[in-house]
Amino acid sequence: MKRIGILTSGGDAPGMNAAVRAVTKTAIHHGLGVVGIRYGYAGLVAGDFVTLTAENVDHMINMGGTFLYSARYPEFAQKEVQEKGVEQLKKHDIDTVIVIGGDGSYHGALALTRLGINSIGLPGTIDNDIPYTEYTIGLDTACNTAMQAIDRIRDTASSHHRVFVVNVMGRNCGDIAMRVGLASGADAIVVPERSYDIKAIAERLKRGFKDGKDNGIIILAEGVMDAADFRTELLKYGEFDCRANVIGHMQRGGAPTVTDRINATKMGNYAVKLLLDGKGGLAVGMENGQLETHDILDLFDEKHASEESLIDINEEMTK
Amino acid sequence: MKRIGILTSGGDAPGMNAAVRAVTKTAIHHGLGVVGIRYGYAGLVAGDFVTLTAENVDHMINMGGTFLYSARYPEFAQKEVQEKGVEQLKKHDIDTVIVIGGDGSYHGALALTRLGINSIGLPGTIDNDIPYTEYTIGLDTACNTAMQAIDRIRDTASSHHRVFVVNVMGRNCGDIAMRVGLASGADAIVVPERSYDIKAIAERLKRGFKDGKDNGIIILAEGVMDAADFRTELLKYGEFDCRANVIGHMQRGGAPTVTDRINATKMGNYAVKLLLDGKGGLAVGMENGQLETHDILDLFDEKHASEESLIDINEEMTK
Amino acid sequence: MKRIGILTSGGDAPGMNAAVRAVTKTAIHHGLGVVGIRYGYAGLVAGDFVTLTAENVDHMINMGGTFLYSARYPEFAQKEVQEKGVEQLKKHDIDTVIVIGGDGSYHGALALTRLGINSIGLPGTIDNDIPYTEYTIGLDTACNTAMQAIDRIRDTASSHHRVFVVNVMGRNCGDIAMRVGLASGADAIVVPERSYDIKAIAERLKRGFKDGKDNGIIILAEGVMDAADFRTELLKYGEFDCRANVIGHMQRGGAPTVTDRINATKMGNYAVKLLLDGKGGLAVGMENGQLETHDILDLFDEKHASEESLIDINEEMTK
């Protein structure tokens, strides 16, 4: 084993740079070279490579985004494109690859492994929608960013006895909404995993105001509905001063939290060791707080298991 | 002079509580009583009063929102309603009033003064749209909140070589957009005060990417257009990976900045002194960094003067 | 079971208020009353009680500190003082108690249980120094606060090619230092759990500067040594521009993070259910990400197990 190639793929997530730093530093510690592959699989095929040194990742631990850039590249599903990528890697003495991204990007890692380039996938997405892991790099930062925005919104809600319907990120996975909702003391959390009763939500809000609450907050995963549409629905069941807000892309950026930096560092460090052990085709995940691996192939049949009990607990926080 | 009534009116703004605290503490220092009037002019007429002590404003300096609450109450434009309010004040030994809010709420302060209750208006709104003042309480916090959100958005923009069109608050006044735009290094700032050339903006973005920039940011005052519509327009002049974001109500809340706390404190302190001097019907403002007053009546004929030179400077930051 | 008494004891920690809120809301959900006991065990004996309603804990989820206040009260080790406390509880129809604090404060919970008042201990301290739990309420916020301070310090360190020795909290437990150190990309992490070689640290710093690093950061648990003394020692082994900083009490305060709010809420919710099940004399902890309980008595023979592997990983981040 000579050199590790590393790329980021899919949407950026805070902590991706910390993971790249950890891979680079660990590899150097073990006498290996590291090559940054820019623009994900597109750059792999184009040979857009940059040698990484300890010094040029030194200031990366607290940077949001991905300094290696990311890009869509559906062409990598084709075998001949994959082979072009392998050629590029071989030409540059790269014999192993680490991919940081969503589970969509793991397909490429599996393909590379099958073509003789041992590759490891690290879960890098704020959405926490990857099977066999309770945590993805960026989740904690995104949740804190959204929660801090909602803390601000609650100030305004309280000043005017107002209800806010707030979209947080999460297409098919309600993990951000569940975490942010419980942490924000939301009156209701609406996610794709659970059905909801908008009339019951309206009743609860009315009861709250009657009992002396001065605000109402509904956290709504964007995959369920637009906040504006939910607001329209809600107003059918009560007369509220009600506004819709979309937290939006700011959830993707920013300096990572302690948890995201630590986990990104642990995972980057672990991925190098897996490669040193001759492993490939594996996805790294966290289960019960511990790092684990699964065959990438196994992930494709599986769905991410959300911590839905957070919703049950939130329900107990209401009368 | 016995007791000062204080109310907040219009949209809440960070620093309103700091101003209420300053009024309360200054009044007590000078041997006067202070009464909080809840829910703005509605509470004034309803007699929703609460005595304020040094102790119950002690923890208010860093709280967002307004703990006195705010409410719409167009009825206060009617003379007989105003007189009802004056009755309530007299019944509770309140002979002066301080109103914190937008210039719309100054009408009430003027009416009260004409009815024998000396009243002073303090500029409390994030929008900075009040005549004869370069600053309104809450402006600085709102700008910092928006700018920090855009710093996060830029991480994502850079990771994907993407353009973001971002709505910040400001209906008829582009001050937030100008300040946030210059502070964010925006490629373009679009405000109600100035015409804009969307084709030129598109050309500038293209030139930027060609020259090696990895992101594009357009700051758009919400009064001009929705970010989503601007995006649609922009895409007619170029092929960008482009997203629209609305920062939204989070701009209104949160712990105030140093500047907002200091200015709110100065203004609250100053308002009490004006009342002690027997003044009424005045609006407090800041000009060239100094506190000044104008007759409230004069404000209604005047328009707020924005610091449009910020846009000119921003233009010089581009090629 | 009628009413739950709740108190906070020992040093305050972010999330204590979120836990009090969760206990209150869960109890009300299950038809129970909740009484806040102010000033810890001192208030218990003095009968300084306040009825808690859903409404008065509504705004508490994001407040730092403890609104129930905390106080030292070593007298509660005496049996006759404990009995006075039990009398007060009985007089006020309080038949169960939840204590949030460090393991020192669990002694009181055990004593109350033995006197017939079922009591549960929740781990509330930033220090993470309690046996049988990998997490204490406040840890995550404290770590993020310290890390953000160090991000700022690194800006200055880099600008001047300077070394900073930074004290973070942690008397006998290095968990804050380990987490903050790894998350900050520290050149060295010095904790009570491990011996250290100051000469080797100096050599590493020299090597770093020679290789192009522009700063050096040493994270030092305050229980090991004062930063100023460590600096003096370090300068014996090299000529650095070196400064000492103590992050200090700011680590204790502030709005809690998502993790601290969620875990505080889970733990508060869980404690009520334990009491409903007739349990007492138990300490709630988190092991492998799951809530567990242990007899309080068992904790006194045990030491907290730190995640020392974080130090090993950090070592691999250096050459």
Add this chain to the structure above:
Amino acid sequence: MKRIGILTSGGDAPGMNAAVRAVTKTAIHHGLGVVGIRYGYAGLVAGDFVTLTAENVDHMINMGGTFLYSARYPEFAQKEVQEKGVEQLKKHDIDTVIVIGGDGSYHGALALTRLGINSIGLPGTIDNDIPYTEYTIGLDTACNTAMQAIDRIRDTASSHHRVFVVNVMGRNCGDIAMRVGLASGADAIVVPERSYDIKAIAERLKRGFKDGKDNGIIILAEGVMDAADFRTELLKYGEFDCRANVIGHMQRGGAPTVTDRINATKMGNYAVKLLLDGKGGLAVGMENGQLETHDILDLFDEKHASEESLIDINEEMTK
């Protein structure tokens, strides 16, 4: 005029990078070249120059510290060393220089101007201790950083009915202390500009606790005394639970605020225009909110005028 050299000198301050960016972008806009001089005057003499382009300052607007680095270099007081610097500049076609730093660093700018290199000084220091300016780049960020730390400390103070004596930066100038103190609702602000009566402060704290305040905060400019020593003194006049904290170097770093970014941008932009007008030997400052210039020579006879009225207002916030 061909190329502008730019350097940062003295302690780093948030906004220095924003100023370098503004100089670079403005210069390019006007068809001029810009050269970054690394490590201040030391790098000027050593010829440590780097060409700056719009692209390499693009991401600098929100970075703390100074990416051009800073260094002490007292040797630049010597004429022959200055002449060596001028030689280096001429060799690299640099005919004008902008210096960002404290007024100590203006000596070099004046010397260069006298040797035929028109030079402009920009006030870059968090301390706000420069004559003829009410604002220095970095002041606003430093004040907000310190204030936010004190907001956290107040949580702990309140939880334990404790007094905190907090050192903020400021050797001979109390501006940070005055601003932070007023914004934090401090019980006392102690600065070099004013004498203080420690006994009166102790009495005020006692009165506060008696009247129901749950905390005490004293903001102490570090130039007056160490917080620990002040605490010792204070305890002679009352029995307080009292702790000393030093905010320390974190005040120097971090992403700049809106105000610091805007003012740094305005000042950088203005400095280029002064050079284009053939000016040199001038210091840029802000008076009554407007940019002004003074001969650098005039600054050396003058003392910075602090806004001491902030202390008077703070006194009125107490009984």
